[in-house]
Each structure stands twice: as C-alpha cells, then as structure tokens.
Amino acid sequence: MEAMPLAVAIMVIRDGRLMIEDHNRRFALLDRTDPKLSGRPLIARSGFGVDLSTFLASGEAQSDYQWIDGDEITGLQFDVRLTRLDSLGKEEARGIVTLVDRTAERQAQRSLRLEMTHDALTGLPNRAGFSESVEELAEGAAGEHAILIVDVRRFSRINESIGPMAGDELLITVARRLMAALRAGDLIARTGGNEFGLLIRLNDGVEDAARVARRIANIFLNPCRLSELEIKIEAAIGCALFDNAADAAEIIRRAQFAVKAAKASGEFEIYQPSASRAARQRFTLETRLRHAIERDELSLAFQPVIDLATGEVAGFEALARWIDEGVEVPPTRFIPVAEESGLIRPLGRWALGEALRTLAAWDAANGRPIKVSMAVNISPIQIFSDDVPAMVAAELDNVGMRGGRLMLELTESALIADPDRATRTLDALKELDATIAMDDFGTGYSNLAALQRLPIDMLKIDRSFVTRMLADRDKAAIVRAILSLARSLGMETTAEGIETFELSQLLGALGCSRAQGFFYSHPLSADEAFDYWRGLNA
Structure with missing residues (x-):
C-alpha cells in the first residue's frame, strides 16, 4: 500500500466494531491533519466512520461519494471510494477505503465561481449571480417578488470629469446606500457599469416596490462627497413583477x-406589456429598414419649392420614401427609428448622393444645368457623429457639381444643441458654397444670438404656423415676426404647408421668398418632378 499515491486503508468490522486494520503513510498523515481534532481518528470525524460501517453492512461491492472533513468552507474535501474485500473465511466484513484530496481544486473552483458571480469593485453579486438568484425564484413566485433596476444617471459624465478612481468610489458609496435602503431578505447586485439590480419580496403587492423606490430616491437626496466635491446623485428606477x-x-x-x-x-416606472410590444415593433422596423438600406430599396420623392415673386420652381426638397412589402411606411415612423438606431448615417449619405445624382440626370435631360436648388435634410445625429463637410464634398465631386446648387436643411436642435460644433460644420459647408437652411423654424429654442452667429441663409417657417394663420391671429403674428426677423438678418424665407391660393397670396404680400405645400404639388417621383419643372419654367 505504501507504493500507492493515494491515502489507502483496509477497514474491518470485528466484534461489532469498525476498525482500521492497515493503512499507508498518506492515510496516517490525514489521521492527524487537523491539530484541533487531535485524539480523534479519521473514522470518528464528520460521520466518516458511519459511512464506512453502513457500506460494509450493506453488501454493496463498491461505493463512490464526496466527503468533507469539517465545515464546507474550511474543511478538507475528498473523493472517497469504498470497495469490498474478501472476508478470508472469517465472519467479518472487510473493505478498502481510498481517499483523493480535492480540497485545493474545489477551493479554486469556489474562488473562480465567486469571481464569476460577484463584482470585484463592490463585492456585490454581478449580473450572472443576480440572474441565478432570480432564476431560483422565477418558478411559482408570480406576484410575490419583483425586480427593481436602479440606473445612476450622469455617471459617465461624472467619470469623465473627475476620473475613474473617483467614479469607482462613487459606485461603492451608491452600493452602500442602496444596501441601507433594503429590507432583510432583499438582494442587491451590480448588474452593469452604473446599474444596480434589486430582488425584493412583495409582502403588500406592488405598493411594496413603490415604497422601496421611494426609499431609494430619498437616500440620494444628500449629495455624495468625493474629495472636495459634492456630487448630487440622480437615479432612474424601473420595476418588473414576477410572472409565471x-x-x-x-x-x-x-x-x-x-x-x-x-x-x-x-x-418610477413599472413595466407595461403594451410599451414592450411597441419597442419590439420598433426593433422589427429597424431590422427591416437596415435590410432596405443595404438592398437599395428606398427611393426619393421631390416636392417643388416655388419662388413667390416669379411663380417658377426655385428648387426641390428631396424626401425619403420606403415601401416595405407593398406598404408605404411613413417617414414619421422610420426616420425616428433610423435616428435612434444610427441608421440615419447610411440613410443620410444615400439620400444626399441620390438627390445629387437625380439633379445631374435632370441637367443631362435638359441639355444644360437647370436653375433649381436641391434641398436635402441633415439629421442632428449626422452633425454630431459624421464628417458632414467631407461627405458633401465627396458626393458633389462624384457628380461633378458645384455646391451652390445644394441646400442643406438642418433642424434647430441640430444647430442649437452644440453651437460651437454646428458653427464649425456650417462654416466648412459654406466653403463648399452650399446654402444652409434652418428647418421647422419657430418650433425649437432658437435665439437671436445663435441666428446671428451661425451662417444661415434661409429660415423655413414650420407648417404649424402657416396652415392656420388665416384663422388664427396669433399664428399670423408669429409668421410676420419671423419674416421681419429674417429680413433684418439678411436671410430668405420658405413657408411650408401652403394648401390654398389665399395663403400663397398672403405670404407673397408679406415678403416671404419661397413656399411649398400641397397647393403647388405633392411630392413627386424624379420623372414627374422634372416634368413639373419643365411645365412651369419652360
């Protein structure tokens, strides 16, 4: 037995007593491993002797199991194999016991599991550990538990401003405050960078969740002190109830x-299935839109813009159109999805290129350049994430066209949100000789200082003011004020939403430069738009 690399002993039941008949040196070392257990042989510790006696009395040929010598945290852990031996003609049960020490291996496994299921910074369970706890309760716990997600707002800005070490300190402080807000039996975890998950029991229905949310809001009333700074913490809290x-x-x-x-x-918000369905529909729409862009399945329509002084076509506005499986998807549905998902960048680049290619095709059909501008909308997302001037320059080069025939329409939000960046972008676009128009003017947050600083050539008056100005004196006053402001700043104006002859005449009399709307024409295909221009301008 001494040659064996494992702890081995021969056991026997003799005269009704379990005895160790023989053993090797490794087994003897285990017998006195723990000084606290001195005087107690291995077979008398942690029920080991009972296991051996039960096996010998059972008549089984072999048994394998795991045994812990002590408690689960600090005790030694073994794989045990019990094998019956021939009794050698004696009326006694004999067997051999083999022990493989797995302590180090299982402690390493426990440490690894702890690392996998806990957050190193806060010591809290991480997302994996939190998911396991939720999974254990998910079956049969409908209405009895809820999950709250707490999102620490402005964390990325705080992290960027005062550094990652201070950001870590802030998260630790938040974790401690959240723990103080919980009741006994509730669980808290760090489920994301600046996100914490709470698993709470509902003793009084959903009102319990609301009360916990109020406690959390209250603990953030006092700012966190980081070094010499006091940081006001704001949290968004959402809740979902368990459901079978x-x-x-x-x-x-x-x-x-x-x-x-x-x-x-x-x-504080509680999950509503109807909102989730709407979100799923948006994601479905996003997927289909991505495929449509990749497969070049979108098209442009062109709405004429009329010069109110001459009655001729001064230009066209290019508008994206999408027919999905035979059904037209309104721009009011797919443009917001494109902006939210980032698809507005490839969509915007395609629209610009397609609009300029169409204008070049009209020039070719006319035999010489036609005297109209082409207006293309630029999203705020493009302004803040794309190199718009480089994109515009490249598309103009592709068709061999000068920038003076291109009008770029931007909303007030794109221009006012980051005026310095907007100014740099617009200055670069003006170097290309492009015309800059502020779209939907009057619906945002423009001020005179911004208008004076930005190189804007045209204000487009939103249709919400124009369509009702004949019946609403306030709307009419707003339109007159915008026209007066534009004249004083040396800007031209375009009125949107012209649907009657009377509106057209009134705006012309008030000094509005251009107009567009259903009174003149609905958006047209490229061929229809060219024919429309030829009909008015020939």
Whole structure:
C-alpha cells in the first residue's frame, strides 16, 4: 500500500466494531491533519466512520461519494471510494477505503465561481449571480417578488470629469446606500457599469416596490462627497413583477425596459406589456429598414419649392420614401427609428448622393444645368457623429457639381444643441458654397444670438404656423415676426404647408421668398418632378 499515491486503508468490522486494520503513510498523515481534532481518528470525524460501517453492512461491492472533513468552507474535501474485500473465511466484513484530496481544486473552483458571480469593485453579486438568484425564484413566485433596476444617471459624465478612481468610489458609496435602503431578505447586485439590480419580496403587492423606490430616491437626496466635491446623485428606477410565464432573463429584461421609460419620464416606472410590444415593433422596423438600406430599396420623392415673386420652381426638397412589402411606411415612423438606431448615417449619405445624382440626370435631360436648388435634410445625429463637410464634398465631386446648387436643411436642435460644433460644420459647408437652411423654424429654442452667429441663409417657417394663420391671429403674428426677423438678418424665407391660393397670396404680400405645400404639388417621383419643372419654367 505504501507504493500507492493515494491515502489507502483496509477497514474491518470485528466484534461489532469498525476498525482500521492497515493503512499507508498518506492515510496516517490525514489521521492527524487537523491539530484541533487531535485524539480523534479519521473514522470518528464528520460521520466518516458511519459511512464506512453502513457500506460494509450493506453488501454493496463498491461505493463512490464526496466527503468533507469539517465545515464546507474550511474543511478538507475528498473523493472517497469504498470497495469490498474478501472476508478470508472469517465472519467479518472487510473493505478498502481510498481517499483523493480535492480540497485545493474545489477551493479554486469556489474562488473562480465567486469571481464569476460577484463584482470585484463592490463585492456585490454581478449580473450572472443576480440572474441565478432570480432564476431560483422565477418558478411559482408570480406576484410575490419583483425586480427593481436602479440606473445612476450622469455617471459617465461624472467619470469623465473627475476620473475613474473617483467614479469607482462613487459606485461603492451608491452600493452602500442602496444596501441601507433594503429590507432583510432583499438582494442587491451590480448588474452593469452604473446599474444596480434589486430582488425584493412583495409582502403588500406592488405598493411594496413603490415604497422601496421611494426609499431609494430619498437616500440620494444628500449629495455624495468625493474629495472636495459634492456630487448630487440622480437615479432612474424601473420595476418588473414576477410572472409565471416569464423566465429570469425575461423578467430582468422587462425591468430594464421599465428603467429606460423611467429615464424618459423622470418617474418610477413599472413595466407595461403594451410599451414592450411597441419597442419590439420598433426593433422589427429597424431590422427591416437596415435590410432596405443595404438592398437599395428606398427611393426619393421631390416636392417643388416655388419662388413667390416669379411663380417658377426655385428648387426641390428631396424626401425619403420606403415601401416595405407593398406598404408605404411613413417617414414619421422610420426616420425616428433610423435616428435612434444610427441608421440615419447610411440613410443620410444615400439620400444626399441620390438627390445629387437625380439633379445631374435632370441637367443631362435638359441639355444644360437647370436653375433649381436641391434641398436635402441633415439629421442632428449626422452633425454630431459624421464628417458632414467631407461627405458633401465627396458626393458633389462624384457628380461633378458645384455646391451652390445644394441646400442643406438642418433642424434647430441640430444647430442649437452644440453651437460651437454646428458653427464649425456650417462654416466648412459654406466653403463648399452650399446654402444652409434652418428647418421647422419657430418650433425649437432658437435665439437671436445663435441666428446671428451661425451662417444661415434661409429660415423655413414650420407648417404649424402657416396652415392656420388665416384663422388664427396669433399664428399670423408669429409668421410676420419671423419674416421681419429674417429680413433684418439678411436671410430668405420658405413657408411650408401652403394648401390654398389665399395663403400663397398672403405670404407673397408679406415678403416671404419661397413656399411649398400641397397647393403647388405633392411630392413627386424624379420623372414627374422634372416634368413639373419643365411645365412651369419652360
């Protein structure tokens, strides 16, 4: 037995007593491993002797199991194999016991599991550990538990401003405050960079969740002190109730959807299935739109812009159109999805290139350049994430066209949100000789200082003011004020939403430069638009 690399002993039941008949040196070392257990042989510790006696009395040929010598945290852990031996003609049961020490291996496994399921910074369970806890409760816990997701707002800005070490300190402080707000039995975890998950029991229905949310809001009333700074913490809190029809991942997803709604509303939000369905529809629309862009399935329509002084076509506005499986999807549906998903960047580049190619085709059909401008909308997302001047320059070069025939329409939000960046972008576009128009003027937050600083050539008066100005004196006053402002700043104007002859005449009399709307024409295909121009301008 001494040659064996394992702890081995021969056991026997003799005269009704379990005895170790023989053993090797490794087994002897285990017998006195723990000084606290001195005087107690191995077979008398942690029920080991009972296991051996039970096996010998059972008549089984072999048995394998795991045994812990001590408690689960500090005790030694073994794989045990018990094998029956021939009794050698004696009326006694004999067997051999083999022990393989797995302590180091299982402690390493436990440490690894702890690392995998816990957050190193806060010591809290991480997303994996939180998901396991939720999964254990998910079956049969409908209405008895809820998940709250707490999102620490402005964390990225705080992290960038005062550094990652201070950001870590802030997260630790937030974790401690959240723990103080919980009741006994509730669980807290760090489920994301600046996101914490709470698993709470509902003793009084959904009102319990609301009370916990109020406690959390209250603990953030006092600012956190980081070094010499006092940081006011704001949190968005969303909640999802357990549901027998949903698994752990789905419940957590619902809570995160609720916290997204809480960010928008500024209030505690509980998951609503109808909102989730709407979100799923948006993601479906996003997927189909991505495929449509990749397959070049979108088109442009062109709405004429009329010079009110001459009655001729001064230009066209290019408008994206999408027919999905035979059904036209309104721009009011797919443009917001494109902006939210980032698809507005490839969509915007395509629209600009397609509009300029169409204008070049009209020039070719006319035999010489036609005297119209082509207006293309630029999204705020493009202004802040794309190199718009480089994109415009490249597309103009592709068709061999000068920038003076291109009008770029930007909304007030694109220009006012980051005036310095907007100014740099517009200055670069003006170097290309492009015309800059502020779209939907009057609906945002423009001020005179911004208008004076930005190189804007034209104000487009929003249709919400124009269409009602004949019946609403306030709307008429606003339109007159915008026209007066534009004249004083040396800008031209375009009125949107002209639907009657009377409106057309009134705006012309008030000094408006251009107009567009259904009175003149609905958006047209490229061929129809060219024919429209030829009919008015020939």
